Amino acid sequence: MTTLAFAQTSALQTVRTVDDLRAQVAAWRQKGETVALVPTMGALHDGHLALVRRARELASRVVASVFVNPTQFAPHEDFDRYPRDEAGDAAKLVSAGCNLLYAPTVREMYPEGFATSMAVGGPAEGLCGTFRPQMFGGVALVVTKLFLQALPDVAVFGEKDYQQLMVIRRFTRDLDIPVRVEGLPTVREADGLALSSRNAYLSADERARAPELNRALVEAATALSAGVDAGAILEAAKARITAAGFGTIDYVELRDAETLEPVRRVERPARLLAAAWMGKARLIDNVPVAVGPVPAE
Ligand code: AMP
Numbered sequence: 001m002t003t004l005a006f007a008q009t010s011a012l013q014t015v016r017t018v019d020d021l022r023a024q025v026a027a028w029r030q031k032g033e034t035v036a037l038v039p040t041m042g043a044l045h046d047g048h049l050a051l052v053r054r055a056r057e058l059a060s061r062v063v064a065s066v067f068v069n070p071t072q073f074a075p076h077e078d079f080d081r082y083p084r085d086e087a088g089d090a091a092k093l094v095s096a097g098c099n100l101l102y103a104p105t106v107r108e109m110y111p112e113g114f115a116t117s118m119a120v121g122g123p124a125e126g127l128c129g130t131f132r133p134q135m136f137g138g139v140a141l142v143v144t145k146l147f148l149q150a151l152p153d154v155a156v157f158g159e160k161d162y163q164q165l166m167v168i169r170r171f172t173r174d175l176d177i178p179v180r181v182e183g184l185p186t187v188r189e190a191d192g193l194a195l196s197s198r199n200a201y202l203s204a205d206e207r208a209r210a211p212e213l214n215r216a217l218v219e220a221a222t223a224l225s226a227g228v229d230a231g232a233i234l235e236a237a238k239a240r241i242t243a244a245g246f247g248t249i250d251y252v253e254l255r256d257a258e259t260l261e262p263v264r265r266v267e268r269p270a271r272l273l274a275a276a277w278m279g280k281a282r283l284i285d286n287v288p289v290a291v292g293p294v295p296a297e
Contacts, residue, residue: 011090012091012093012094012100013099013100014100014102015100016103016104016105017108018149021063021102022149024100028061033061034058034060034154036055036152037062037150037155037179038098039067039142039155040064040067040089041067041068041069041197042084042197043200044066044092044093045197046187047158047195047196048064048092048158049096051156051158052093052096052097054182058153059152061100062097062098062100063100064098064100066103067102067146068084070110070138071117071134071142072136074133077132078198082197089101102146102149119137120136120140120167122259122260123163123166123169123170123259124140124170126251126255127163127255127260127273127275128164128250131250131251136163140171143155152179154181154182155179155181155182156182156183157181157184158183159184159185159286160187160195160285162273166258166260186286188214192211192214193213194283196284199283201280201281202278202281203279206279210278213244213283214287216237216238216240216241216244216252216274217237217272217274217285220234220237220252220272221288224266224270224289225266225289225291225292226292227266230254230263230264230266231264234252237274238252245278246277247279249277250274251274251275252272252273252274253272253273254266254270256268256270266289266291266292268291269291271286273286
């Protein structure tokens, strides 16, 4: 009983420099341990913790990183007001079985004179790549750095950010980075809203309306499974999202589940993805679209 209480409240080992991270990982490697990495921007919720628990199944040691990455935010975006709570994050990570928190400073990640960027194409094109043109280059840069810093066997990401997951899979393969990329289904509230650190921006009224985004996608995905033309179904989904009180809809689009190329009819596994503004929060969501039974001629 005492031991358990101690385990639950003991502080999580935290490192802030590349050298300290590498020293700890090297010590584990010497003992034959395997290592999983879970990159995050903090303000952790049960979606992040599901990644940590999955990481525990995939490797004997789990490193979580918390770093709000400035290179993936445009100047007008929410970098400054993005929620930050390192103490709370550390307590949650301990409870999920994380072994090490890597929380570098911006200076550690991007030292004086830093002059390198990454350009990503393929799955980075369109969708969020259009509305947040800075984002995927910044994500690719920081995830590549995290991979090279920690050199994990496996890294775990959420399907909540489906386009991001496909971009990460693509550049990891393209650059021959020897890290296995594992994706995990989106963790949702009971009413369907995808857990997100940005849900903290929602008022009570907006929070009550927000699950309509997911409901509209689920309804549309069911209709699209039959292999019909997507046009009218996507328009109906947008109308439902607008009726729920969302403001600007950045996109509601049907894409190939693997390549993320635009699709008009579902003939192989597809993905329906959306981004829309509810008050000050830009919410994203996506659902799988299975190939349904072929309609009778
Ligand atoms: P973030 O801190 O928002 O950058 O997310 C860090 C990781 O957690 C990314 O791989 C996200 O896809 C994942 N993630 C965020 N929200 C969820 C969720 N609701 N379910 C599953 N994974 C999530």
